[in-house]
Amino acid sequence: MGAVGVKPVALVRDPLCLRHSNGPGHPESPERLEAIDRMLAGFPLRDRLQDLPARDASFEELAGVHTQGHIRRIEATRERPLSVLDPDTSATADSCAAALRAAGGVLAAVEAVLDGGYAGAFAAVRPPGHHAEADRAMGFCLFNNAAVAARFALKARGLRRVLLVDWDVHHGNGSMHSFYDSPEVLYFSVHQFPHYPGTGRVEEIGRGAGAGYTVNVPLPGGQGDEEYLAVFREVLRPVALAYRPELVLVSAGFDIHRDDPLADMRVTAAGFASLTRVLAEVAEACCPGRLVFALEGGYNLPALAAGVAAVLRSLLGEAPQPAVGQAADEATRGVVARVRATLAPYWPLTVGG
Ligand SMILES: [Zn+2]
Numbered sequence: 530m531g532a533v534g535v536k537p538v539a540l541v542r543d544p545l546c547l548r549h550s551n552g553p554g555h556p557e558s559p560e561r562l563e564a565i566d567r568m569l570a571g572f573p574l575r576d577r578l579q580d581l582p583a584r585d586a587s588f589e590e591l592a593g594v595h596t597q598g599h600i601r602r603i604e605a606t607r608e609r610p611l612s613v614l615d616p617d618t619s620a621t622a623d624s625c626a627a628a629l630r631a632a633g634g635v636l637a638a639v640e641a642v643l644d645g646g647y648a649g650a651f652a653a654v655r656p657p658g659h660h661a662e663a664d665r666a667m668g669f670c671l672f673n674n675a676a677v678a679a680r681f682a683l684k685a686r687g688l689r690r691v692l693l694v695d696w697d698v699h700h701g702n703g704s705m706h707s708f709y710d711s712p713e714v715l716y717f718s719v720h721q722f723p724h725y726p727g728t729g730r731v732e733e734i735g736r737g738a739g740a741g742y743t744v745n746v747p748l749p750g751g752q753g754d755e756e757y758l759a760v761f762r763e764v765l766r767p768v769a770l771a772y773r774p775e776l777v778l779v780s781a782g783f784d785i786h787r788d789d790p791l792a793d794m795r796v797t798a799a800g801f802a803s804l805t806r807v808l809a810e811v812a813e814a815c816c817p818g819r820l821v822f823a824l825e826g827g828y829n830l831p832a833l834a835a836g837v838a839a840v841l842r843s844l845l846g847e848a849p850q851p852a853v854g855q856a857a858d859e860a861t862r863g864v865v866a867r868v869r870a871t872l873a874p875y876w877p878l879t880v881g882g
Contacts, residue, residue, distance in 0.1 A: 659701030697782020700729030722747030741875025750793030783827025
């Protein structure tokens with residue numbers, strides 16, 4: 530993999546991200562980051578990970594995606610012990626601070642890879658972001674970390690093409706909606722469907738100047754490494770290489786793991802390494818080193834830790850080459866064919882054959 534294995538990987542963590550709670554028993558818990566911390570303590574390639582400080586996202590940076598009303602509502606949660614934001618999402622008095630740091634942590638990762646010198650970056654932050662809409666918190670998410678980072682790359686750093694890949698098992702409705710009219714961010718999601726939040730049909734491809742710049746791959750439950758790899762190789766890679774991103778952002782949800790309690794996919798740690806490899810190849814071809822992973826879901830703690838380890842190992846060029854895969858499941862092959870046909874007017878995707 531050449532240079533991919535040589536440079537360090539930037540790692541963003543911050544203790545403030547542990548201070549947000551949705552209340553006892555909630556799957557999106559501080560223990561998730563503690564599980565990642567424990568994994569890192571024994572990670573054999575730890576000296577090739579470079580710790581980077583997070584920072585807070587500014588009001589202006591958040592306003593690139595969110596309404597002023599939404600930002601003020603989240604700020605107001607500082608004054609109460611508990612604020613219920615949606616049926617699945619709550620905030621404690623420290624949640625706003627955690628959310629500002631989580632969004633800013635992804636911004637710090639983006640700044641680092643744009644300045645150069647890294648094989649990529651991983652922001653192990655929470656609360657997650659991809660369900661947060663312009664004007665509301667939703668689905669465990671307060672601010673849309675990845676969308677804020679994409680907008681920052683465009684506005685503050687002058688980029689014109691950002692690829693946002695979302696492999697969380699849930700569709701990233703907030704991320705998709707943030708850029709639905711724009712060719713400046715190509716949003717690609719593979720997700721379980723039908724499932725929460727209900728968006729992400731094949732036909733949702735963007736609108737106006739953004740038509741063709743949203744790619745949705747909705748899969749039935751039960752799909753595993755071979756199926757995800759087929760989606761990445763047969764849809765994501767050709768579209769991404771034609772798009773030529775200047776930055777690749779990843780909404781990395783580890784709830785596609787076979788042990789995750791909130792969904793029904795069957796991806797393994799080896800699968801996460803393979804998917805990361807495809808993304809690293811795209812970045813290598815289009816924007817070397819500019820590959821940033823932002824943590825989204827993942828609710829089985831050992832699976833989450835193993836998945837993050839696999840991503841980091843793969844970014845460092847040290848993941849074992851996957852065995853030659855079996856053919857993908859027929860259901861996935863059908864969805865892939867439908868997505869390719871739908872997007873063929875926009876991208877060099879042959880139909881059939
Ligand atoms: Zn999820």
